[in-house]
Amino acid sequence: MKRAELIFQSIALITLAVAFILFWNFGKGMSFVENGLLSDTTATDSYAVLQENLNRMIPVLLGSILLSVAIAFYLEEYLVRTNWKYQIIARQIVILASIPSLLYGLLGLYFFVFQSEKGSFFTHALTVVLLVMPRTIQSTQRAIRGVDISIREAAFALGAKKWRVIVDHVFPHAFSAIMAGIFTVISRALAVAALIIVVYVWTKHTLQSGDTFYIPGSAIVLLLSSLLSSVFSSFLEAKTNCT
Amino acid sequence: MQSQKTDPILQIHDLNVWYGKSQILKNLTFDVLPRQVTAFIGPSNSGKTTLVRCLNRLNDLNVNFRYTGKILYKGENLYALKLKASKIAQQIGMVFQRPIPFRKSIYENVAYSARLRGIKQPDQLDTIVEESLRKAQLWDEVYKDLHTSFDALSNGQQQRLCIARALASAPEILIFDEPCEQLDAAETPKLEAIVQNLKSHYTLIFVTNKRRQAARVSDVAGFLYNGELVEFGQTEQIFTNPIDKRTENYVTGRLG
Numbered sequence: 404m405k406r407a408e409l410i411f412q413s414i415a416l417i418t419l420a421v422a423f424i425l426f427w428n429f430g431k432g433m434s435f436v437e438n439g440l441l442s443d444t445t446a447t448d449s450y451a452v453l454q455e456n457l458n459r460m461i462p463v464l465l466g467s468i469l470l471s472v473a474i475a476f477y478l479e480e481y482l483v484r485t486n487w488k489y490q491i492i493a494r495q496i497v498i499l500a501s502i503p504s505l506l507y508g509l510l511g512l513y514f515f516v517f518q519s520e521k522g523s524f525f526t527h528a529l530t531v532v533l534l535v536m537p538r539t540i541q542s543t544q545r546a547i548r549g550v551d552i553s554i555r556e557a558a559f560a561l562g563a564k565k566w567r568v569i570v571d572h573v574f575p576h577a578f579s580a581i582m583a584g585i586f587t588v589i590s591r592a593l594a595v596a597a598l599i600i601v602v603y604v605w606t607k608h609t610l611q612s613g614d615t616f617y618i619p620g621s622a623i624v625l626l627l628s629s630l631l632s633s634v635f636s637s638f639l640e641a642k643t644n645c646t
Numbered sequence: 647m648q649s650q651k652t653d654p655i656l657q658i659h660d661l662n663v664w665y666g667k668s669q670i671l672k673n674l675t676f677d678v679l680p681r682q683v684t685a686f687i688g689p690s691n692s693g694k695t696t697l698v699r700c701l702n703r704l705n706d707l708n709v710n711f712r713y714t715g716k717i718l719y720k721g722e723n724l725y726a727l728k729l730k731a732s733k734i735a736q737q738i739g740m741v742f743q744r745p746i747p748f749r750k751s752i753y754e755n756v757a758y759s760a761r762l763r764g765i766k767q768p769d770q771l772d773t774i775v776e777e778s779l780r781k782a783q784l785w786d787e788v789y790k791d792l793h794t795s796f797d798a799l800s801n802g803q804q805q806r807l808c809i810a811r812a813l814a815s816a817p818e819i820l821i822f823d824e825p826c827e828q829l830d831a832a833e834t835p836k837l838e839a840i841v842q843n844l845k846s847h848y849t850l851i852f853v854t855n856k857r858r859q860a861a862r863v864s865d866v867a868g869f870l871y872n873g874e875l876v877e878f879g880q881t882e883q884i885f886t887n888p889i890d891k892r893t894e895n896y897v898t899g900r901l902g
Contacts, residue, residue: 483709484709485709553742553744553746554746554748555707556704556707556742557742557746557808559704559707559731559735560739560740560742560812561736561739561812561815562733562734562735562737562759562762562763563735564730571748571758
């Protein structure tokens with residue numbers, strides 16, 4: 404059981420790494436990049452921008468993931484659920500996490516790219532943080548809650564201090580679930596990034612200078628309804644989780 | 647009676663316990679003498695587990711836990727601020743209903759609690775592991791594959807592994823919380839034998855809802871019913887000549 408899990412995990416990691424390396428090294432030469440979506444807007448140019456952005460954003464991504472895991476452990480292990488601090492933080496996280504990631508992407512595109520010519524490091528980082536942190540915190544919280552209470556009790560009953568219990572038992576037990584959450588979040592963030600690139604290239608391609616970027620009314624209706632339903636879901640989530 | 651000369655290791659005075667608004671234990675007063683088996687019997691939901699969880703401060707994990715009264719451990723308040731819960735838990739060990747081994751090898755499971763007390767030398771750890779496993783009567787069955795996982799062990803062996811693990815932290819008191827609940831008939835006598843052997847070195851508290859088992863293993867017994875300690879005294883007297891009507895009903899099988 405455990406060995407199968409390990410093999411599966413390593414296969415997934417290797418696939419990911421191989422895909423990443425392929426994308427990184429040969430992406431420029433890949434025909435679909437030049438002839439496909441990004442055709443006749445300077446494809447290599449867009450790829451260079453992407454690579455530059457990724458170079459800058461990967462540290463931010465990793466940093467925010469680590470911070471999120473730390474925050475989740477702090478929330479679940481060191482704050483009492485009925486504590487007002489827990490209530491406030493947890494509610495904000497639930498709300499932020501339930502907002503569709505595309506909205507963050509569009510927000511980033513609109514405010515952070517179109518408003519400033521090239522987009523500063525700070526605005527990019529803020530988009531990544533908003534995309535990644537709430538969901539990572541939430542999935543890590545769930546992973547921690549999933550650890551059987553009896554394991555904790557057994558460790559406490561032997562005289563283990565709290566941090567020992569976390570390091571020796573809770574973290575190893577929750578590890579797979581935490582990693583699963585992190586990779587889901589990364590995959591969503593990358594998907595949104597891809598979508599945003601498409602939108603960006605398309606607008607750059609079609610808009611004349613001086614035109615303003617606008618979102619079609621039907622899209623706004625869809626976005627608003629998605630926001631509404633996510634607010635409703637976060638309300639329900641907060642009701643079940645924060646009490 | 648030599649037990650009257652020795653000082654009690656645990657003194658519980660007027661203990662009331664609440665989880666949130668519901669009161670689980672009501673006005674419990676009793677002493678636990680060292681080197682004896684003190685058993686608590688009673689039907690389920692009578693507060694047995696809650697009581698023993700107060701004694702090693704495992705209830706600290708529960709935010710709704712509230713208590714009044716006094717619990718003295720060797721004359722000192724068990725819940726005093728200067729006493730760390732981890733220190734108490736190390737000295738007052740616990741074996742749970744269900745065997746809960748850690749996801750480590752047999753050796754590491756037992757060595758874990760020794761490491762928690764700061765023992766690091768490999769040869770010292772080896773002796774502690776062997777001693778603990780011998781006391782839990784598991785050594786002969788596992789000494790060949792100490793470094794393999796506990797997966798191959800039976801339920802009863804896993805429970806004995808948990809006893810060895812609790813013993814490796816060198817406790818003064820060892821609490822058994824219905825340890826035979828999930829064991830088969832062949833394993834139960836083994837566990838009772840272990841309890842009898844451990845009595846000479848440790849103070850044992852044994853929670854069970856099997857009346858005959860309590861009669862077999864314990865020196866002193868207490869009958870808990872609906873959070874009240876109905877009767878507390880020598881096991882023989884409790885089982886043969888109970889004072890309270892409810893105790894009589896319970897030990898004869900008419901109640902619970």
